[in-house]
Amino acid sequence: MSLHITSLNTGSNGNCFYIGNNEDAVLIDAGLSCRETENRLARLGLTMQKVKAIFISHEHSDHIKGLPVLAKKYQLPIYITPKTHLGGKQLLPAHLIYTFPSNTGITIGGLEIIAFPKLHDAAEPHSFTIAYKGIKIGVFTDIGDHCANLIHHFKQCHAVFLEANYDDEMLDKGNYPYFLKQRIRGGNGHLSNQKALELFVNHRPDFMSHLFLSHLSKANNCPELVRRLFNEVANNVEIIVASRWQETPVYQIGLNEAKLVLAK
Numbered sequence: 001m002s003l004h005i006t007s008l009n010t011g012s013n014g015n016c017f018y019i020g021n022n023e024d025a026v027l028i029d030a031g032l033s034c035r036e037t038e039n040r041l042a043r044l045g046l047t048m049q050k051v052k053a054i055f056i057s058h059e060h061s062d063h064i065k066g067l068p069v070l071a072k073k074y075q076l077p078i079y080i081t082p083k084t085h086l087g088g089k090q091l092l093p094a095h096l097i098y099t100f101p102s103n104t105g106i107t108i109g110g111l112e113i114i115a116f117p118k119l120h121d122a123a124e125p126h127s128f129t130i131a132y133k134g135i136k137i138g139v140f141t142d143i144g145d146h147c148a149n150l151i152h153h154f155k156q157c158h159a160v161f162l163e164a165n166y167d168d169e170m171l172d173k174g175n176y177p178y179f180l181k182q183r184i185r186g187g188n189g190h191l192s193n194q195k196a197l198e199l200f201v202n203h204r205p206d207f208m209s210h211l212f213l214s215h216l217s218k219a220n221n222c223p224e225l226v227r228r229l230f231n232e233v234a235n236n237v238e239i240i241v242a243s244r245w246q247e248t249p250v251y252q253i254g255l256n257e258a259k260l261v262l263a264k
Contacts, residue, residue: 002254003135007161008032008040010141010214011244015063017161018046019130019137024109025050028128028139029057030067037070040247048074053108055100055115056080057142058122059087071096079106079113083124102126116153119144121188129153134255138162141215144188146199154203159210159253161242162200164230165190166220174220190215193226201233210251214242 004025008016014031018041025046030037038048054076057063068090071078078092079100085092105112110133115126120142127150130137138157140150154160171181171192183189191199200211211234213226223241230239242248 002252006250007242007248010242027054029063031062034069053077058125059084081124087123143191161212161214163191163215164196164213166217171220
């Protein structure tokens with residue numbers, strides 16, 4: 001009894017997360033091309049045949065650019081809010097489109113997916129938890145700040161994909177224009193290393209086993225810096241820095257233990 005999870009990619013160049021049990025899986029976001037999604041799953045020993053639905057967090061291109069081809073090829077239900085669908089400006093088959101209510105579970109096979117609103121500069125942005133037989137995974141990226149909703153769900157998760165987008169000093173000293181720096185740190189942009197660390201230290205449950213640091217900025221963060229920062233306070237939580245260039249290994253998350261699953 002476990003969930004298999006991986007980040008296929010996370011960053012401004014594309015986001016896609018796979019969460020599934022032995023029979024059913026979902027993708028959270030589809031920011032890679034169909035071919036690249038297939039190739040990365042194959043390298044991990046996973047298959048699109050288990051994927052039963054795609055859930056979309058918001059309309060920015062790094063979360064939806066692979067959606068039309070992927071959904072059409074595999075005839076997958078697309079769970080997307082009306083405002084996100086409108087903002088994405090993509091031609092999606094009407095028979096594949098489903099909306100989802102906030103804070104209400106949706107059953108996909110043996111999985112229960114709950115969407116809840118988040119702080120981000122998009123039309124109708126949501127984060128997600130995916131649960132199976134008491135095991136809960138959180139996908140919490142593209143967040144301007146940690147609100148009460150996020151804290152509530154974070155406390156329930158055995159493993160989390162959590163944004164750690166930028167280091168404050170690197171952003172300050174970097175070449176981004178002032179307006180973009182303000183957009184990133186303005187409360188509806190992205191989560192800094194420090195704010196992600198505060199959430200982790202203050203609200204992680206005792207049973208959390210894995211933290212996947214996600215959506216790192218190429219210009220304003222450093223994988224080794226953020227890994228050291230979180231490892232200093234990790235205790236028994238394994239810290240994985242998810243890449244913007246390649247998939248992570250598959251991790252098997254259970255109620256009592258979690259382990260790395262090597263690709264076949």
